[in-house]
Amino acid sequence: MAFSSDLDRITRAAAGDPAAVSSLVDRYSSGVLALATRMLGDASEAEDVTQETFLRAWKALPGWEPRAKFSTWLHRVALNLCYDRLRKRREVTMEILPERTDPAMNPAELLDQSQRVRAVEDAISHLPERQAAALTLCALQGHSQAEAADIMDVSVEALESLLARARRTLRASLLERAAS
Amino acid sequence: MSGQMISDARVLALIEAYGADPDIFPEAERVAARARMTDHPERFAPALEAARQMDALLGGMPEIATPGHLRSALIASAPQPAPVRKFSWKLPVWIPAGALASLTVGLFAGMSVAQPATTQDEQAEAAVYASLGFDTYTLDLEEEALQ
Numbered sequence: 034m035a036f037s038s039d040l041d042r043i044t045r046a047a048a049g050d051p052a053a054v055s056s057l058v059d060r061y062s063s064g065v066l067a068l069a070t071r072m073l074g075d076a077s078e079a080e081d082v083t084q085e086t087f088l089r090a091w092k093a094l095p096g097w098e099p100r101a102k103f104s105t106w107l108h109r110v111a112l113n114l115c116y117d118r119l120r121k122r123r124e125v126t127m128e129i130l131p132e133r134t135d136p137a138m139n140p141a142e143l144l145d146q147s148q149r150v151r152a153v154e155d156a157i158s159h160l161p162e163r164q165a166a167a168l169t170l171c172a173l174q175g176h177s178q179a180e181a182a183d184i185m186d187v188s189v190e191a192l193e194s195l196l197a198r199a200r201r202t203l204r205a206s207l208l209e210r211a212a213s
Numbered sequence: 214m215s216g217q218m219i220s221d222a223r224v225l226a227l228i229e230a231y232g233a234d235p236d237i238f239p240e241a242e243r244v245a246a247r248a249r250m251t252d253h254p255e256r257f258a259p260a261l262e263a264a265r266q267m268d269a270l271l272g273g274m275p276e277i278a279t280p281g282h283l284r285s286a287l288i289a290s291a292p293q294p295a296p297v298r299k300f301s302w303k304l305p306v307w308i309p310a311g312a313l314a315s316l317t318v319g320l321f322a323g324m325s326v327a328q329p330a331t332t333q334d335e336q337a338e339a340a341v342y343a344s345l346g347f348d349t350y351t352l353d354l355e356e357e358a359l360q
Binding site for chain 1: 275288
């Protein structure tokens with residue numbers, strides 16, 4: 034079934050139209066799951082966050098404000114749920130990593146392919162939460178600066194600063210891992 | 214647009230934040246930054262090289278797809294269509310049976326009681342007319358003749 038817009042999907046899904054519900058799930062669940070997975074570094078927790086996010090979405094549908102952007106709202110809910118979970122992880126503390134590294138060293142060359150993917154996923158999930166969110170939204174999910182800033186409720190300038198710090202921290206983290 | 218509209222420091226900041234591809238830079242600065250990088254490649258080469266390495270790492274990350282069981286759970290948790298209420302006459306069996314029995318008894322009683330009563334009335338009526346000297350059959354013929 035074709036839908037003219039997200040608002041069309043939302044209106045029909047609120048009335049219980051199964052096709053509209055499936056369309057919203059197919060359109061947005063992978064983005065929410067990916068965000069939660071990168072943020073939390075745990076597939077099971079990420080699925081829980083995705084389910085909770087969509088439960089909140091279903092509850093919000095009947096009173097949906099037509100001007101609101103569903104994608105932004107959904108990612109913001111998911112991100113806040115991730116923040117909550119990360120704050121509950123008292124036992125996990127971010128090791129302060131040096132931001133200055135030798136630019137001649139290439140982390141990609143120091144790790145093989147499978148190690149690289151695992152290392153990058155792990156390193157992203159151990160970034161400070163707002164850096165991880167900025168990097169995931171912009172560099173991995175392709176959101177525009179304005180969209181990502183909106184989701185994170187920060188200015189575009191703040192987002193840019195978070196992105197730069199995230200990339201530096203990630204690079205340092207990967208070089209540390211490769212060296213050890 | 215000329216590269217003079219953006220400083221080297223700003224271009225380096227953009228590379229550091231967004232990576233080596235100017236297409237990902239904020240739209241308002243994209244053209245100026247690209248021109249600056251083209252005009253003075255040596256100024257940005259080390260930063261671009263480091264950024265490319267990080268871009269390659271991030272670009273090599275696998276996509277995360279929604280597993281089937283999660284998709285099903287998400288769909289199952291969605292609002293369900295309001296059930297269409299079909300009104301059906303579901304009365305206890307004894308009600309129509311009782312009604313039928315009542316009807317049968319009523320009809321039987323009515324017929325058995327009313328039939329003799331009607332006959333008696335007709336007989337009484339004939340007797341009254343006869344006693345008054347009317348012959349009802351003759352009277353009927355006379356009425357038809359007049360019409």
